[in-house]
Amino acid sequence: MGTATDYVREELRLFRAAQELSQDDFGRVIGYSGSHVSSVETGGRPPTREYMNAIDEAYKTGGRFARMLRELSKLDHTPAWLREWIEFERxxxxxxxxxxxxxxxxxxxxxxxxxxxxxxxxxxxxxxxxxxxxxxxxxxxxxxxxxxxxxxxxxxxxxxxxxxxxxxxxxxxxxxxxxxxxxxxxxxxxxxxxxxxxxxxxxxxxxxxxxxxxxxxxxxxxxxxxxxxxxxxxxxxxxxxxxxxxxxxxxxxxxxxxxxxxxxx
The missing domain is CATH 3.30.870 (Endonuclease; Chain A)
Known part of the structure; x- marks a missing residue:
């Protein structure tokens, strides 16, 4: 896993921690299960566009996490629409x-x-x-x-x-x-x-x-x-x-x- 993706995972974990919420509680706010949140944070699943959008909408971040995912796609010169699948492959x-x-x-x-x-x-x-x-x-x-x-x-x-x-x-x-x-x-x-x-x-x-x-x-x-x-x-x-x-x-x-x-x- 590339360091850029590790950085995104850490930002997601830190953001949740700043809300003082467990993975289950955070998941309820954004419409995902606690196990899904855990899997994203630990590398079992890549963060998807839908997942990032859900966080941005629930917490009114101004699109912070969606932008983070787009920037990640630019780092290896891969089209944004393909980047999500590449993370699943990895x-x-x-x-x-x-x-x-x-x-x-x-x-x-x-x-x-x-x-x-x-x-x-x-x-x-x-x-x-x-x-x-x-x-x-x-x-x-x-x-x-x-x-x-x-x-x-x-x-x-x-x-x-x-x-x-x-x-x-x-x-x-x-x-x-x-x-x-x-x-x-x-x-x-x-x-x-x-x-x-x-x-x-x-x-x-x-x-x-x-x-x-x-x-x-x-x-x-x-x-x-x-x-x-x-x-x-x-x-x-x-x-x-x-x-x-x-x-x-x-x-x-x-x-x-x-x-x-x-x-x-």
């Missing part, structure tokens, strides 16, 4: 990621990330910023206590050309093989034999947090959406179980990725 005890169209961002090489982002409507400076942010996010897989990841990919992800850059695809799939061999990373592949299956309408990520709760991420054309509504989460978890069930085993998937890598050399 705090997660498990990430489950399904992707039918691209290599998941957390597994991308710089060339692949640049190729996918440059093909959109972003300006060059914005592409550089997004690539840097995406590569920085990957540190959660290689830090001292890495986040376990289960990624399920549609087989077409391995076969889709990257703007006539076969070398970039070869590098990307070699990188995928290397990561798939890490003990805490599973990369599973759904083959054509699955036919049309529920996950094809869009990718998503499920993050299990330190307090045992689950939150989801949906990526749209313009920006991402964090999902924490119970019914929507239940639906996404059902879709996850379906796509996970359609995927090959870890060993079979690794063999298929290695075979696909050879086709790009």
């Amino acid at each position: 705090e997660a005890t498990l990430l489950r990621w399904y992707e039918p169209a691209f290599i998941p961002g957390i597994l991308q090489t710089e060339a692949y990330a640049r190729g996918t982002l440059a093909s959109g409507l972003l300006l060059p400076d914005e592409v550089d910023q997004r690539v840097a942010s995406r590569l920085d996010r990957q540190s959660i897989l290689t830090r001292e206590e890495p986040v376990p990841l289960v990624a399920v990919l549609d087989v077409m992800v391995l076969r889709r050309p990257l703007n006539d850059h076969p070398g970039a695809m070869a590098e990307q799939l070699a990188h995928l093989v290397k990561l798939a061999e890490l003990p805490h990373v599973q990369i599973l592949v759904v083959t054509e034999d699955a036919g049309v299956y529920p996950g094809l309408q869009g990718g998503f990520i499920l993050a299990t947090l330190g307090d045992g709760s689950v939150i989801a991420h949906l990526d749209h054309q313009v920006r991402a959406q964090v999902v924490n509504v119970t019914d929507d989460l239940a639906s996404l978890q059902r879709v996850w179980e379906t796509v996970r069930g359609e995927a090959l085993s870890r060993r079979q998937s690794l063999k298929l990725i290695k075979e696909a890598a050879q086709t790009w050399t």
Whole structure:
């Protein structure tokens, strides 16, 4: 966890202490449970925009904590709408990621990330910023206590050309093989034999947090959406179980990725 986020957590704790309120009492004032307040202060959950807004509104702070969160997003040059999810990723005890169209961002090489982002409507400076942010996010897989990841990919992800850059695809799939061999990373592949299956309408990520709760991420054309509504989460978890069930085993998937890598050399 970065020191900037630690600073925000400490400011939240000190503010509550200044009100001479327990976590339960503070939570009642802002409309959250005491366990939620505790989890934010101790790092089990990241402070979200909604949480900060609730404090600002309840205590008439003039937007102090919402501004603090915005400033935090600027420190690492990450778009504010993405920063919230990145904090969830860093705090997660498990990430489950399904992707039918691209290599998941957390597994991308710089060339692949640049190729996918440059093909959109972003300006060059914005592409550089997004690539840097995406590569920085990957540190959660290689830090001292890495986040376990289960990624399920549609087989077409391995076969889709990257703007006539076969070398970039070869590098990307070699990188995928290397990561798939890490003990805490599973990369599973759904083959054509699955036919049309529920996950094809869009990718998503499920993050299990330190307090045992689950939150989801949906990526749209313009920006991402964090999902924490119970019914929507239940639906996404059902879709996850379906796509996970359609995927090959870890060993079979690794063999298929290695075979696909050879086709790009």
